[in-house]
Amino acid sequence: MSQPDTNNSKAPVVNKRISDPQSVQVLLIGLTYLFFIGFIFLPLGLVFTQAFQKGWSFYLESIREPYAIEAVKLTLLTVAIVVPINAVFGVSAAWAITKFNFKGKTALKSLLDLPFAVSPVIAGLIFVLLVGSRTPFGSWLGEHGIKIIFSTPGIIIATIFVTFPFIARELIPLMEAQGRDEEEAALTLGARGWQIFGKITLPNIRWGLLYGMILCGARSIGEFGAVSVVSGHIRGQTNTIPLHVEILYSEYNFTASFAVASLLVFLALLTVVIKNGMEKHFHKNSLHL
Amino acid sequence: MGIELQNINKKFGEYKAIDNLSLSIPSGDLIALLGPSGCGKTTLLRIIAGLELADSGKIILENKDTTNLPPRKKNVGFVFQHYALFRRLNVFENVAFGLKVLPFKERPPRIEIRDRVEHLLKLVQMDWALNRYPSQLSGGQRQRVALARALAVNPRVLLLDEPFSALDAKVRQELRRWLRKLHDEIHVTSIFVTHDQEEALELADKIVVINKGRIEQEGTPQEVYDHPANAFVYNFLGNVNVFHGRIKNGKVSLGDHDLDAPDELKYIEEKPSQTFVRPHEIGISRIRSNENDLVGIIHEVRLQGGQIGLNIECEGLDNPIEAEVPRELFVNLQLAKGVQVFVTINRVRVFAGDYEI
Numbered sequence: 001m002s003q004p005d006t007n008n009s010k011a012p013v014v015n016k017r018i019s020d021p022q023s024v025q026v027l028l029i030g031l032t033y034l035f036f037i038g039f040i041f042l043p044l045g046l047v048f049t050q051a052f053q054k055g056w057s058f059y060l061e062s063i064r065e066p067y068a069i070e071a072v073k074l075t076l077l078t079v080a081i082v083v084p085i086n087a088v089f090g091v092s093a094a095w096a097i098t099k100f101n102f103k104g105k106t107a108l109k110s111l112l113d114l115p116f117a118v119s120p121v122i123a124g125l126i127f128v129l130l131v132g133s134r135t136p137f138g139s140w141l142g143e144h145g146i147k148i149i150f151s152t153p154g155i156i157i158a159t160i161f162v163t164f165p166f167i168a169r170e171l172i173p174l175m176e177a178q179g180r181d182e183e184e185a186a187l188t189l190g191a192r193g194w195q196i197f198g199k200i201t202l203p204n205i206r207w208g209l210l211y212g213m214i215l216c217g218a219r220s221i222g223e224f225g226a227v228s229v230v231s232g233h234i235r236g237q238t239n240t241i242p243l244h245v246e247i248l249y250s251e252y253n254f255t256a257s258f259a260v261a262s263l264l265v266f267l268a269l270l271t272v273v274i275k276n277g278m279e280k281h282f283h284k285n286s287l288h289l
Numbered sequence: 290m291g292i293e294l295q296n297i298n299k300k301f302g303e304y305k306a307i308d309n310l311s312l313s314i315p316s317g318d319l320i321a322l323l324g325p326s327g328c329g330k331t332t333l334l335r336i337i338a339g340l341e342l343a344d345s346g347k348i349i350l351e352n353k354d355t356t357n358l359p360p361r362k363k364n365v366g367f368v369f370q371h372y373a374l375f376r377r378l379n380v381f382e383n384v385a386f387g388l389k390v391l392p393f394k395e396r397p398p399r400i401e402i403r404d405r406v407e408h409l410l411k412l413v414q415m416d417w418a419l420n421r422y423p424s425q426l427s428g429g430q431r432q433r434v435a436l437a438r439a440l441a442v443n444p445r446v447l448l449l450d451e452p453f454s455a456l457d458a459k460v461r462q463e464l465r466r467w468l469r470k471l472h473d474e475i476h477v478t479s480i481f482v483t484h485d486q487e488e489a490l491e492l493a494d495k496i497v498v499i500n501k502g503r504i505e506q507e508g509t510p511q512e513v514y515d516h517p518a519n520a521f522v523y524n525f526l527g528n529v530n531v532f533h534g535r536i537k538n539g540k541v542s543l544g545d546h547d548l549d550a551p552d553e554l555k556y557i558e559e560k561p562s563q564t565f566v567r568p569h570e571i572g573i574s575r576i577r578s579n580e581n582d583l584v585g586i587i588h589e590v591r592l593q594g595g596q597i598g599l600n601i602e603c604e605g606l607d608n609p610i611e612a613e614v615p616r617e618l619f620v621n622l623q624l625a626k627g628v629q630v631f632v633t634i635n636r637v638r639v640f641a642g643d644y645e646i
């Protein structure tokens with residue numbers, strides 16, 4: 001980003017000729033700002049105005065209310081389970097795809113994007129059809145006292161499905177660029193599989209992995225569609241933060257709804273900040289080969 | 290024997306990468322596997338190291354059959370074309386890696402590891418860089434660290450996969466001479482793969498020329514260069530003029546000219562032939578000294594260090610001849626573009642039959 005600036009100060013004449021006319025610059029920058037204002041600043045501002053409409057104490061009350069706290073707990077529990085599971089899956093999938101040659105590799109690589117392409121609602125429905133109480137498998141589980149749909153496991157499974165591409169997607173290009181040379185070198189030097197993974201592979205991908213985990217976590221917190229289908233909206237039991245927001249909203253309890261929603265906004269902003277810090281580190285450390 | 294390969298075969302799909310190849314290398318030798326890209330030389334090296342599995346055949350390293358050992362137990366030092374240093378570890382940790390991953394019982398004590406790593410880094414003249422990271426080193430320095438890393442585990446054999454090809458010309462030449470010197474000190478049986486004939490000729494005790502997964506010729510650099518076994522080897526080792534013609538009645542045709550065929554081809558029936566002449570085996574003069582001399586016009590003059598390259602269009606030949614003359618002769622004869630010269634062919638190699646390259 002800083003390169004064009006230095007060029008500009010050193011060779012203004014050349015740069016003037018090759019850069020776009022002033023009017024185009026103004027127009028594009030203006031449009032960008034307009035877009036940001038309309039789609040990001042304004043809505044964010046509205047969330048907070050609505051949240052604090054009835055004052056600070058009402059805000060605190062809304063987010064301290066037992067159902068809200070249960071929703072936050074469930075959301076955090078979901079994230080705490082989903083992210084590690086997807087990290088393990090993402091690393092093994094990326095490892096398999098980049099370091100081995102096997103049949104169906106290309107197909108797997110493209111299918112990895114499926115959760116992004118398919119509507120989350122359908123993702124939820126798939127699991128209802130698979131393990132819901134009306135299916136043979138679901139009723140068998142029910143007889144053994146295992147409940148998946150309309151309970152926490154269902155929410156976790158649906159969230160895993162929706163977020164599993166994030167980490168693998170982040171790691172595959174990185175591992176492809178790094179190649180197998182270092183692992184092969186370690187192999188000829190006598191290292192065992194786990195030593196190679198722990199000492200060579202993991203350190204080489206750690207920033208990409210963390211970055212993918214952040215994205216995966218952010219999406220897990222905010223996932224609505226798939227979770228909505230499998231959760232059953234039982235207050236205090238199967239409500240995550242986004243579902244709780246929706247319930248409050250549909251009960252015309254706007255201020256409380258926005259207050260809880262502001263929690264999501266805080267989490268999102270936190271994610272962006274961490275992500276940015278990480279990106280700097282990531283580019284500094286991981287990409288030089 | 291340092292390295293003994295018996296009937297190695299390897300196919301990638303339908304493609305025969307290694308075709309029933311056998312090779313014996315005495316202990317302590319430095320061998321060059323020389324061949325064009327895609328000839329299977331790197332595959333062969335990777336098979337010896339266990340990074341690739343042969344379809345059949347036997348690999349014996351320093352009298353131990355390692356065919357079915359997993360790569361980590363083959364105890365082979367491998368140096369990669371692009372160094373493959375561990376980017377997250379500093380130079381010391383890179384070289385110490387092979388010792389530190391040993392099972393607890395075999396692992397030397399810390400101080401011993403330190404001593405050994407420092408000794409090796411001194412050997413490759415990199416002891417000043419203990420705490421540097423690979424990204425802070427130049428290509429030549431990285432490759433020297435990679436060599437120290439490979440030597441740290443006391444390998445049975447050392448394998449180098451085009452070790453200098455990613456370096457620039459000057460560093461390449463320096464490192465080449467330095468590797469030869471190093472090998473004379475440590476005497477570990479070594480194979481290096483290269484497609485650069487100059488490198489092979491300069492560095493190796495013995496050259497193994499490989500083409501299409503088979504050995505075309507093996508021998509000392511002198512033998513291989515002076516007595517190429519076939520047209521492929523002749524063509525691959527150094528610049529060469531090729532004339533396609535026919536052998537007939539003890540004569541080889543060279544364009545409109547006829548040369549006496551070599552003795553072993555004198556009495557064969559009519560066949561297509563290929564005649565090879567090295568550019569430095571061509572004599573140039575301004576006066577006709579021999580009735581067999583060709584008459585030509587200098588078409589192009591190229592400066593090649595101490596030698597001058599000439600491209601000469603000769604009467605009766607389809608293609609121009611490449612010749613090399615010392616700079617002194619070039620000046621004395623007042624040669625230049627467009628000058629008429631007489632060309633004496635001092636030495637030819639004739640191969641009968643069409644050889645596909």
